Amino acid sequence: MLPVAQPGDDDAPRNDLSIDQGPQGALAADPPLHPTEDFLAELADHSARLESATPKEILAWAVERFAPRFSMATAFGPEGMTIIHMLSEVAPETPIFNLETGYQFKETLELRERVKDRYGIEVEFKYPATTVEEYEAANNGPVYKTDPNRCCFARKLTVLHQAAKGLHAWASAIRRDQSPDRAKAPIVGWDKKFQLVKVSPLANWTKADVWKLILDNDIPYNPLHDQGYPSVGCWPCTRAVQLGEDERAGRWSGFQKTECGLHN
Numbered sequence: 096m097l098p099v100a101q102p103g104d105d106d107a108p109r110n111d112l113s114i115d116q117g118p119q120g121a122l123a124a125d126p127p128l129h130p131t132e133d134f135l136a137e138l139a140d141h142s143a144r145l146e147s148a149t150p151k152e153i154l155a156w157a158v159e160r161f162a163p164r165f166s167m168a169t170a171f172g173p174e175g176m177t178i179i180h181m182l183s184e185v186a187p188e189t190p191i192f193n194l195e196t197g198y199q200f201k202e203t204l205e206l207r208e209r210v211k212d213r214y215g216i217e218v219e220f221k222y223p224a225t226t227v228e229e230y231e232a233a234n235n236g237p238v239y240k241t242d243p244n245r246c247c248f249a250r251k252l253t254v255l256h257q258a259a260k261g262l263h264a265w266a267s268a269i270r271r272d273q274s275p276d277r278a279k280a281p282i283v284g285w286d287k288k289f290q291l292v293k294v295s296p297l298a299n300w301t302k303a304d305v306w307k308l309i310l311d312n313d314i315p316y317n318p319l320h321d322q323g324y325p326s327v328g329c330w331p332c333t334r335a336v337q338l339g340e341d342e343r344a345g346r347w348s349g350f351q352k353t354e355c356g357l358h359n
């Protein structure tokens with residue numbers, strides 16, 4: 096039998112990265128939302144229809160269909176910033192949160208303040224059960240150096256599972272052209288890992304589309320993007336990339352890892 100992750104014991108070393116804390120995501124919502132065959136077929140229909148919609152139209156549909164149980168998790172990347180900008184126009188009351196692992200760049204934390212100043216939107220920090228100091232003390236040092244999967248599990252995935260409880264749907268900022276892992280993302284689909292409807296309004300957008308919207312509208316963005324960091328995560332696991340490298344090559348450099356586990 097696989098070990099069971101419990102809330103609060105994320106500093107305990109473990110080998111498996113499974114989560115079993117009872118009903119998850121939309122199954123824990125009031126009312127619960129179940130991925131029945133009919134519901135999945137309905138989502139597939141919406142997804143096909145929304146292929147030709149603009150990201151803003153997709154967001155407006157998601158808000159209409161799922162609010163107030165609709166949310167967004169953001170790491171304040173360029174894509175996330177465009178979604179925040181669009182939400183400020185179509186549904187500024189949408190709750191938005193950030194996984195504050197304790198390892199984020201100061202520029203990222205400052206961006207949260209800039210979002211508040213620009214849009215009046217307060218992005219909520221969601222924290223792991225332990226501080227960085229407690230986590231590292233319990234694990235004889237930084238886990239990201241030896242086992243980033245376990246570190247991401249403890250400091251991001253368990254937190255996200257908790258945050259997802261009770262929601263029906265959330266917005267993701269992924270683009271299909273970002274990586275092979277993301278290439279098949281539907282506009283609307285069922286996220287098995289988090290048991291939620293996942294809406295990806297930018298699935299059909301390119302990096303150029305994202306930056307055009309940012310520059311045309313003076314949307315705040317992380318200054319690290321101007322310093323050779325196309326993708327910004329936690330500081331220990333992010334480096335600047337060289338010309339010609341993949342835009343996610345600077346994440347978990349030196350490890351066979353390209354995703355934190357949220358989108359794959």
Ligand code: SF4
Nearest residue numbers: 239243246247329332
């Ligand atoms: S990105 Fe790095 S520091 Fe952040 S949670 Fe994952 S392994 Fe830990």
